[in-house]
Amino acid sequence: MSFDLYGQDSAAAVLKSHLRQGKTRHAYLFHGAPGTGRRTMALRLAMILNCQNPPAPDACCGACRMCRLIAKTEHPDLSVVAAETPGEILKIDAIRDLQRTLTLTPYEAKWRIAMILRFEEANPAAQNALLKTLEEPPERVKLFLTASAPNAVLPTILSRCEPIRLRPMRIGALIETLKQERNETGNAADAGVVERAAHLSGGRVGFAKQLTDDLERMEKYEADALDFLGLFTLNTREKFALAAGFRETRRRGELRALFQLWETVLRDLMISAAGASESGVPPSFIALKERIRAEASGKDPGYYRERLENLNQAVANLNANVSPQLTLENFLINL
Ligand SMILES: [Zn+2]
Known part of the structure; x- marks a missing residue:
């Protein structure tokens, strides 16, 4: 070895x-x-x-x-x-x-x-x-x-x-690797599951394998991504209520993980707004392709780029020890 x-x-x-x-x-x-x-x-x-x-x-x-x-x-x-x-x-x-x-x-x-x-x-x-x-x-x-x-x-x-x-793999190569490995171990996975996992992992082989083995976890990510799409239509009071849920500082790690997921969704929205075929960047949430397309239709890619910048600022604030509640409030207000 x-x-x-x-x-x-x-x-x-x-x-x-x-x-x-x-x-x-x-x-x-x-x-x-x-x-x-x-x-x-x-x-x-x-x-x-x-x-x-x-x-x-x-x-x-x-x-x-x-x-x-x-x-x-x-x-x-x-x-x-x-x-x-x-x-x-x-x-x-x-x-x-x-x-x-x-x-x-x-x-x-x-x-x-x-x-x-x-x-x-x-x-x-x-x-x-x-x-x-x-x-x-x-x-x-x-x-x-x-x-x-x-x-x-x-x-x-x-x-x-x-x-x-260490670098992520190209999505196409990762899909082939996962399928081959599954066949060798006699543990053939549904081709759709392998593709969803490969895209969602962004080419990270270890993560893709975990997702292929844990369908529930992948579905949770997809459900959280859908929840994020719902945040765009919240009113101010609802946004403050959501942020108040992160009053406890021990939820900092949880919020950081959520921000990572939101970044992925915002990238998908930006790709979709730019016209997926032109950008050449593979989307992450292929199971939500239609929903994301509907959300991004008629929007400018710059609209999502601005929100991505706000999200980066939110991550920086969180790392600089700003409270999770305040960090989330600021991000949601500008969403
Ligand atoms: Zn040895």
């Missing part, structure tokens, strides 16, 4: 060349949209570095104790750190706990591996705390960070990591 992940040839080439030259870095930042395979790629590197029977310097056997336990993230020399739930904050205590672990000699692996997932969720104090470890890494330690983009982490962090970029 090597880095045989769909459509990640350039990322794989960089890592393989480091391995073949025996020059792996002490820290990597795997960046790309969630679901593009950042964590899977990092885990595979951990397996290759620690495999007991490597068939080549840039591969692992996938069957030894090391490979099996690392793949399941159950090896004692592998630490995985992340905010409790996606969208929440990764705090300094978690980084300090990790640093204590990293000072220990590996129990049996060649390399002690620390994976810190979605590092953009680490608050500045936590990011700065990790900086010390990146500047003076303990012996026999490798650090693998994941993030949505290189500029989502502090520049001082980025400058001490080797960035590895």
Whole structure:
């Protein structure tokens, strides 16, 4: 086994060349949209570095104790750190706990591996705390960070990591991959389901697989997208009432996820308003194509571009700790 992940040839080439030259870095930042395979790629590197029977310097056997336990993230020399739930904050205590672990000699692996997932969720104090470890890494330690983009982490962090970029697949290629994989496992999925999942994933293979396996979840996304279309006709009082539901700051992560979904819907509306065939960009919600076409008919693409800009501002406000309720109110008022 090597880095045989769909459509990640350039990322794989960089890592393989480091391995073949025996020059792996002490820290990597795997960046790309969630679901593009950042964590899977990092885990595979951990397996290759620690495999007991490597068939080549840039591969692992996938069957030894090391490979099996690392793949399941159950090896004692592998630490995985992340905010409790996606969208929440990764705090300094978690980084300090990790640093204590990293000072220990590996129990049996060649390399002690620390994976810190979605590092953009680490608050500045936590990011700065990790900086010390990146500047003076303990012996026999490798650090693998994941993030949505290189500029989502502090520049001082980025400058001490080797960035590895993961890209979404083209939708057509992803559909073929999913169908082929389904056929091989004798688990043939409805072609329509595969296509809906591929489009909705925006080419992120991990996410597309989850959706293909979890029809209910895909239908929930589609229902939430429909709900969003309904927001355009709310009156001011209804908008304030909706925002009031997000009074509690712990709903921040939930709102962030909702904003991501709304962005996808707004893009579909913009594509539709521009004339789908002209733009060449594949839509996300193919199950709602007619509904979106009806909504966008007669509208200017600029109308939706402006709302996308407002949404980006709302996300920035949320990240800058403005309350979820106020953030949502501002966005809805300008919708
Ligand atoms: Zn192995």
